[in-house]
Amino acid sequence: MSQTIATPPTVRLDTDVIGRPVSRPEGPAKVSGAAKYAAEFSVTGPLWYGYIVSSPIAKGKITKIYADEVLAIPGVQQVFSHENVPSLAWFDRSYKDQVAPGGSPFRPLHEPEIQFSQQPVAMVVAETFELARYAASVLRIEYDVDEFNTDLKAAASKSFDAPKGKTGFLPPPKPKGDMDAAYADAPHKVSGEYTHRAQMANPMEMFGTTIDWLGDGKKMKIYDKTQGAPNVQQYLTKIFGLSKEEARIISRFTGGGFGAGLRPQYQVFMAVLAALELEHSIRVVMDRSQMFSMGHRPHTIQNLRLAADDKGHLQALEHTALAETSQFEEETETVVNWSGIMYNSPNSKFDYQLTRIDVNTPADMRAPGAATGSFAIESAIDEMAYAAGVDPLDFRLLNYTYEDPTENKPFSSKRLDACYHEGAARFGWEQRTPEPRSMRDGNMLVGWGMAAGCWDASTQKAAAKAILHADGTLVVNSATNDQGAGTYVIMTQVAAQTLGLPMAQVKFNLGDTEFPEAPIQGGSWTANSVGTAVQNACQEVGKKLLKLAQDMDDSPLKGVDFEDVQFANGCLRANEDVSRSVAITDILAASGEAKIEADGKAGPNPANLLKYSMHSHNAVFVEVKVDEDLGTVHVTRVVDAVAAGRILNPKTARSQVLGGVVWGISMALMEEAYLNNDLGRYVNHNYAEYHIPVNADIKKIDVIFVEEEDHIASAIGVKGVGEVGMLGVAAAICNAVYHATGKRVRELPLTIDKLL
Amino acid sequence: MSLHFTQEALDKTPPTIVPTQPVTLNVNGEDHTIQIAPWTSLLDALREYMDLTGTKKGCDHGQCGACTVLVDGKRINSCLALATVYQGKQIQTIEGLGSEDNLSPLQQAFVDHDAFQCGYCTPGQICSAQGLINEGRCKTEDEVREHLSGNLCRCGAYTNILSAVMEVLHDGQVVVDNGTLVTIPAQPSASSSVN
Numbered sequence: 001m002s003q004t005i006a007t008p009p010t011v012r013l014d015t016d017v018i019g020r021p022v023s024r025p026e027g028p029a030k031v032s033g034a035a036k037y038a039a040e041f042s043v044t045g046p047l048w049y050g051y052i053v054s055s056p057i058a059k060g061k062i063t064k065i066y067a068d069e070v071l072a073i074p075g076v077q078q079v080f081s082h083e084n085v086p087s088l089a090w091f092d093r094s095y096k097d098q099v100a101p102g103g104s105p106f107r108p109l110h111e112p113e114i115q116f117s118q119q120p121v122a123m124v125v126a127e128t129f130e131l132a133r134y135a136a137s138v139l140r141i142e143y144d145v146d147e148f149n150t151d152l153k154a155a156a157s158k159s160f161d162a163p164k165g166k167t168g169f170l171p172p173p174k175p176k177g178d179m180d181a182a183y184a185d186a187p188h189k190v191s192g193e194y195t196h197r198a199q200m201a202n203p204m205e206m207f208g209t210t211i212d213w214l215g216d217g218k219k220m221k222i223y224d225k226t227q228g229a230p231n232v233q234q235y236l237t238k239i240f241g242l243s244k245e246e247a248r249i250i251s252r253f254t255g256g257g258f259g260a261g262l263r264p265q266y267q268v269f270m271a272v273l274a275a276l277e278l279e280h281s282i283r284v285v286m287d288r289s290q291m292f293s294m295g296h297r298p299h300t301i302q303n304l305r306l307a308a309d310d311k312g313h314l315q316a317l318e319h320t321a322l323a324e325t326s327q328f329e330e331e332t333e334t335v336v337n338w339s340g341i342m343y344n345s346p347n348s349k350f351d352y353q354l355t356r357i358d359v360n361t362p363a364d365m366r367a368p369g370a371a372t373g374s375f376a377i378e379s380a381i382d383e384m385a386y387a388a389g390v391d392p393l394d395f396r397l398l399n400y401t402y403e404d405p406t407e408n409k410p411f412s413s414k415r416l417d418a419c420y421h422e423g424a425a426r427f428g429w430e431q432r433t434p435e436p437r438s439m440r441d442g443n444m445l446v447g448w449g450m451a452a453g454c455w456d457a458s459t460q461k462a463a464a465k466a467i468l469h470a471d472g473t474l475v476v477n478s479a480t481n482d483q484g485a486g487t488y489v490i491m492t493q494v495a496a497q498t499l500g501l502p503m504a505q506v507k508f509n510l511g512d513t514e515f516p517e518a519p520i521q522g523g524s525w526t527a528n529s530v531g532t533a534v535q536n537a538c539q540e541v542g543k544k545l546l547k548l549a550q551d552m553d554d555s556p557l558k559g560v561d562f563e564d565v566q567f568a569n570g571c572l573r574a575n576e577d578v579s580r581s582v583a584i585t586d587i588l589a590a591s592g593e594a595k596i597e598a599d600g601k602a603g604p605n606p607a608n609l610l611k612y613s614m615h616s617h618n619a620v621f622v623e624v625k626v627d628e629d630l631g632t633v634h635v636t637r638v639v640d641a642v643a644a645g646r647i648l649n650p651k652t653a654r655s656q657v658l659g660g661v662v663w664g665i666s667m668a669l670m671e672e673a674y675l676n677n678d679l680g681r682y683v684n685h686n687y688a689e690y691h692i693p694v695n696a697d698i699k700k701i702d703v704i705f706v707e708e709e710d711h712i713a714s715a716i717g718v719k720g721v722g723e724v725g726m727l728g729v730a731a732a733i734c735n736a737v738y739h740a741t742g743k744r745v746r747e748l749p750l751t752i753d754k755l756l
Numbered sequence: 757m758s759l760h761f762t763q764e765a766l767d768k769t770p771p772t773i774v775p776t777q778p779v780t781l782n783v784n785g786e787d788h789t790i791q792i793a794p795w796t797s798l799l800d801a802l803r804e805y806m807d808l809t810g811t812k813k814g815c816d817h818g819q820c821g822a823c824t825v826l827v828d829g830k831r832i833n834s835c836l837a838l839a840t841v842y843q844g845k846q847i848q849t850i851e852g853l854g855s856e857d858n859l860s861p862l863q864q865a866f867v868d869h870d871a872f873q874c875g876y877c878t879p880g881q882i883c884s885a886q887g888l889i890n891e892g893r894c895k896t897e898d899e900v901r902e903h904l905s906g907n908l909c910r911c912g913a914y915t916n917i918l919s920a921v922m923e924v925l926h927d928g929q930v931v932v933d934n935g936t937l938v939t940i941p942a943q944p945s946a947s948s949s950v951n
Contacts (some may be wrong), residue, residue, distance in 0.1 A: 025865035028859055030875030031882060033810015033850035040809035056763050063760075073773065129804055130793050131773070135873045138765035145759040204814045204822055204876040204910045255812075255876030256910050288815040484873030484911050655913060662912025668919060687819035694905035696898075696916040 013634075014569050015500045016134040017493045021651035022503065024489040026253075033287030035253045038225040039208035043281040044215070048077055049129040050284035051136035052267065052272050053122040054293060055114045058358045059148035062112040062121060066140040070124060075131045077140065080274060081122040085109045098231045098520060099262050101361065102165040103329030108266040108274070114143065115327055116360040117681040118293035123270045125282065129634040135594050140698030144723055145728045148358040150680045152299050152324045152362040159322055159353040162332045162377060168458075168523065169332040173340040173406035176345030179305075182316040186307030189316070190388030194304065194376035196748035198324070198673040198682070199297040200690060203483075205255020207294070209271040209462035218246045220275055224268045226251050227261035227481050233513045235264040236272055244513065247272070251511035254521075257483035258663075259365040262522050265294055283419075292685035295363020296673055298323040298331060302376040304339075306383075312390035312398045317345035319377060323355045326361040333369030337406060339377040342454055343613065344401040351497025358680055364522065366663055367723035370455055371730070375667070378451035379746065384736065389488035391434060392450055392735065393424055404613030412612040412712035415643035416452060419619035422704050423450075423641030427621035438743035444625040444634075447740025455524060455728020457614040457645065457710065457719035462529040466495065466537035468545070468596045472570065472585040474499055474506045476537065480518035480530045481511055484659075485722055487526055491534050494716065498538035499545075499584070500567030508534075516599060524616070524720030532715040537600025544598060545572055548591040548610030549582050556580040608712050616644040616719040620664070622732040626740045631752035633737060634699070635665050638729070643703040645719030650705060653691050657703045664729020672750050691749075759903040763811075775886065779840050784852030794840055799823045801839035802849060810850035810879045814908065821907030824887070825849050831887025850879035853886060862886055865920035873911035881907045885921045899923060 010090045029035040067079040088107075095105040108120050122139060126132035149155055164171055183189060205225055212221040224230045229249040236247045254261060271284040300323040307316035307666065319336040320583065328467050365371075367533075385395035400417060402411045416678045424430070432448045435437060439446035464478035477497045482488050491508040495501075509515065518530050546565055548573055549557050557565065557580060566576050573581035588596070608614070623637035647653045670691035672684045684690045703725070709717040730748060737755070738744050772794075780789045781801065790805040799816070802808040802825070814822030818836040825834045826848040854860035859867065862882055872878040884907045894900045898922050901914075909917065929934060 008879065009934075023867050023870065026875075027870075027872075028856045028863075030878050031850075031870055032854055032856045032859060032865045033808070033879045036809065036857045037812075039813075040803070042807060053763075057761055075773070128793070129800055130796055134773075134795075139763075140765050143761045143763070145761050162826040202910060204874065204908065206813065253876075254874060256874040258910070285813075288817065288849040385786040469902065481863065484875065486873075558928070611787075651870050652873075655873055655911075655916065658915055659873060659912035662914065666912075686817060687815045688817070692908060692910060693912070694908060695912070695914045696901045698901075698912070701915055705793070712761055 015502060016497055017503055018497045018648055020649070022489060022493065022649060024652065025492055025508035026487065026488045037205050037253050037255050038223045038251065039210055039283055039285045039452055041210045041212070041223045043210065043212040045281060047281045047283055048121045048125050048127055048268060049132040050125045051132035052120050052284065052286060053119060053124065053136050053139055053502060055292055056122045057114055057143050057145050058150060060114045060143045060145040062114065063144055064142040065122060069527055070135045070139050073135050075127040077125040077127065078274065078278060079122055079124050080109060080270065082109050082111050085273065086277070091238045097169055097235045101329050101331045104362065105329065108269045116358060117679070118290065120266050120270065123274065123284065125274050126301040127280065148680045150357045150675050151358055151677045152301065152355065152357060155355040155357050156322060159355040162352045162354045163330050166332045170334045170337050172336050172350035172352045175349045176506040179316055179318050179347045179349040182347035183305055183307045185700040186315045187310055188388040189305070189307040190374035190380060190387050191305040192380060192383065192746050194302045194379060194746045196300060196372065196375065196667065198299045198675060199365060199667065199671045200673050201258040202291055202690065202692065203256025203258055203260055206286045206288060206291055207267050208266045208283065210283045211271050211275040211281055213275050213279060213281040216708050218276060220247060222247060222249050222268065222272065223375055224249055224251055225254055225261060227254060227522060229481070229511055229513050230479050230517050231520050232264045232268055236268070240272060240276060240636065241585060245494050249513045251481060254481055254483040257521065259363055259368060259522065260294060261483065262520050263295065270283055273612065282711040289340060289671040289685040292673060292682045293360060297365035297368065297594055298325065298337065298362035300372050304376055306380050308384055308388045310347065312388045312395050314343055314345040315347060317343060317348040320351040322355060324357050324359065326359055327356050329361040330354055330471050331362040333339060335369045338370055338373040338454060340406040341404050342377065342452065343399050344405040367455060367726045370453060370723065370727055371667060374453045374727045375449065375730040375748065378728050379734050382449065382735040383744065393420060393429060396420065396452060397551045407613050409611065409613045412608065412614045413645070413708055413710040414615070414617060415706050415708045416617035416619065418706040419617055419641035419643050421638050422706055423463045423619045423621050425704055427639040428705060429621060429633050436739055441625060443628065445628050445740040447624045447626065447736035449732045449736030449739055449740065450621045451618065451728030451731035451735060452617065452619045453724060454615045454617045455724040455727060456715040457616050458523055458525050459526050459528045459532065459602060459604045459714050462518045462533040464530065464533040464537045464600050466541045466598055466600065468499065468541050470588045470594050472501065472505055474501055475509065476506065476511065476534055477509045477515040478518045478530055478533060479510065479513055479515040479525060481521035483521055485521060485526060486649060487657060489562045490527055490648040491530060493511065494534045495538050498535050498567065499542055500569060500571065518563045524722040524724065527718045528714035528716070531648065531718060532602035533600045535600065535716055536602060537598050538597030540600060541596050542567055545584060545587055545598050549587045551724040552582065552587065552590045557582060567748055602715065612712055614713040616724040618642045618724050618727055620728040620732040622736045623738040624733060624740055626737060626755070631755040633669055633750060635733060637700045639702040639704065640725055641706060642721065642724055643706045643708045644721045644724055645708050645710040645713055647705045648718060653705065653721045654703045656721045658701050660725025661701050661729055662693055662698055663726045665697065665733065666728055668730040668733040670747060670752055672749050675678055764777045765794065780843055781839065781847060782789045782845065783850060792839060794838065796839050797835050798837040798839045798842055799834040802834065808849055808851055812876055812879055814877065821884060822877050822880040824883040824907065826883055826887055827888045831884050840856065850883055862924050867919040871916040872913050872915045872918040877907060877909045881909065881917055889925055
């Protein structure tokens with residue numbers, strides 16, 4: 001090799017797009033109204049509409065449905081209820097989706113029994129939406145009402161250990177030392193009960209399904225709002241005995257999910273039922289009140305006891321939780337474990353119990369379990385720091401752990417310390433005066449608070465297919481999802497960089513069960529899992545390209561191994577001498593191939609799982625201003641410093657964290673699905689009375705990504721950002737309110753009445 | 757307990773179903789004649805009868821703003837509007853502000869600032885922001901935040917939405933008609949003389 005290297009490998013190449021803040025390729029479709037969501041697809045032939053009728057009672061039995069009255073209205077096609085649903089799959093297992101918890105899944109329209117308020121009891125199908133809605137409103141139904149209980153505290157005596165079985169659920173860590181003795185002996189101790197009520201994911205797009213009845217046997221195109229098309233397909237094929245070809249699920253755009261779309265929702269069941277029975281295209285959309293009838297973040301009561309020595313070292317840590325579940329399933333979250341992962345205490349005890357009330361089964365909602373747990377532990381740590389007379393940031397640094405105390409394994413990476421330092425510097429934490437009520441801005445009390453969080457970095461099984469065409473365009477397909485997380489853009493980046501093509505030449509498709517299977521979008525695992533599968537598929541195409549390049553006459557790449565080549569700026573070239581280069585389109589032209597295809601897969605690495613504890617981390621710093629007379633709390637400034645491994649796209653990753661902070665503010669100050677225990681019903685089931693932030697509620701949010709890359713957690717170095725940004729925000733706000741006012745509020749949402 | 761409960765019809769005496777009738781709506785400069793019942797909302801007329809699905813339904817109760825459209829330049833919640841009432845008016849939807857290949861400056865600013873995630877509230881946010889610009893009252897960040905607070909975003913893209921709108925609404929200039937910059941005359945209020 002006599003040539004000097006024309007382009008040193010350190011020079012950033014045009015097609016090295018990973019890590020750049022590029023805009024979403026689907027952005028123009030979203031801002032112009034061209035992006036089609038589930039309830040917006042046209043069908044072949046006329047479309048009928050289904051409108052769902054919900055139960056007004058929490059428990060009992062339907063005794064009569066006056067369907068005839070409604071069927072007499074011209075244009076009404078059918079009224080579906082338990083009275084006329086055909087016999088479907090018999091066993092519970094057919095109704096279990098990929099993320100179903102233990103128990104017996106709810107079967108829509110299966111029987112006259114009512115198990116929760118707003119349970120769907122019927123669906124009216126009519127020729128127009130207006131008619132279906134009207135007919136549903138005049139359908140008379142009679143019920144026998146049974147006694148019910150929706151009060152978690154009233155059911156507390158019947159609590160039981162949360163059963164194992166749900167994917168991803170970790171039972172509480174084992175106890176260490178002698179918690180009670182250590183607590184009794186320690187000089188500084190705190191204890192408290194921390195509560196939040198049920199919260200609803202409430203994505204902007206209501207759950208809906210459009211079915212295009214293709215008139216070819218039972219073949220349907222099912223446009224569904226979901227976070228995982230393959231999960232919906234699996235559910236429907238098992239229940240209705242359909243083939244995958246008959247039940248094709250398409251979900252190109254998902255108008256938010258936040259967990260609500262992990263499990264198939266009942267509107268897709270009802271739409272398929274109606275399409276099959278009527279052999280007709282149909283659209284079924286929930287209304288906003290019905291969005292409160294599905295899974296919710298469970299009402300949870302947590303108790304913490306902490307003790308520390310005079311230097312501020314934790315001596316005792318106890319975290320217990322009691323959460324609601326339904327009468328028929330056991331929804332479990334990992335709630336108490338986070339305390340044990342974040343803080344090392346020689347004496348510790350954990351417990352997590354469920355109890356049954358007459359509501360629908362709760363569900364995973366953004367940062368499930370961790371949002372709950374981090375609110376309690378991070379509030380308690382603040383209280384402990386104050387009790388021990390140590391600055392809350394110093395207290396966390398004093399009790400920092402470099403290995404996961406719950407599993408006695410090292411972390412694959414942990415740069416929480418960098419989050420603390422960089423976040424504190426950006427926020428200006430050192431200017432804080434520690435005494436409550438010591439900072440003011442005019443008539444406003446100013447409070448500065450902080451907290452931290454951690455979330456799993458996990459990889460699931462995923463697959464992708466890459467197809468490189470002769471003109472140099474690359475198409476990559478995977479049945480994954482983009483509920484707004486940025487899947488479209490990061491997968492386009494990964495594919496483009498892997499094969500050295502401009503992003504404009506790469507098209508990533510998702511949300512179609514004709515594509516290779518991918519997991520539901522949840523758990524912050526899409527980037528790790530699907531990203532690795534996409535990279536692998538593109539690398540396989542690359543290997544085929546190298547072989548074809550080496551078959552070319554006078555190939556400059558003869559004898560070069562795949563490890564020694566790079567794909568950049570549309571060329572395949574040798575690392576050691578980039579002048580030994582062939583344009584990718586030239587390789588395809590010389591080969592005569594119209595396209596090159598390859599599959600790629602990803603999955604968890606069992607060896608790494610055994611050896612390491614893999615988590616993303618964050619530290620949050622918050623400023624609140626509290627009007628002393630009115631009790632109003634304004635979050636005026638937030639710094640969220642995140643260590644989430646390699647950041648594929650700082651623009652969209654930042655948006656994820658911004659959203660997480662808004663969710664944290666919402667959880668802290670606003671969200672509560674108000675359960676009226678006399679009615680057994682969430683009574684604020686609309687957007688006006690279920691409060692979430694509006695633009696005026698959100699002020700300055702600063703996002704920091706600390707430098708981190710973790711190739712143990714995933715092949716592409718990523719740990720995921722969907723959940724971690726939200727963690728600790730609610731606690732940091734409560735801690736800031738304490739700093740501002742001297743009042744500890746341990747019950748969310750922190751509304752005015754709790755401060756006055 | 758053997759309580760018996762009847763879920764009564766919300767409307768005890770079912771009215772005669774009023775027949776559908778032709779209604780002509782001018783949307784994005786084009787007349788569309790559709791056959792609808794009088795109780796059809798403008799939102800449903802657009803989405804279900806004209807295939808203009810860029811306008812979104814988030815609540816159907818005027819609580820979320822996802823259905824915002826411009827009528828004679830003013831923003832309204834199309835879910836709270838009966839379609840027939842809007843005959844003879846100029847209705848502008850997100851599809852009329854710009855297309856995928858030819859975005860309006862506001863649409864482009866939303867893309868550049870990543871002012872959305874799932875994208876479902878976005879058409880309403882943009883129509884509302886365009887209405888805000890047309891109104892010509894808001895200048896400061898606080899004013900824009902307040903006047904965009906009728907549009908919920910569950911993904912929490914508010915700070916980026918603000919950045920996108922402020923970029924288009926800067927130096928007292930506003931963009932109208934897909935790109936023309938027009939200077940708004942200074943407001944004669946005391947507060948606007950500061951800064």
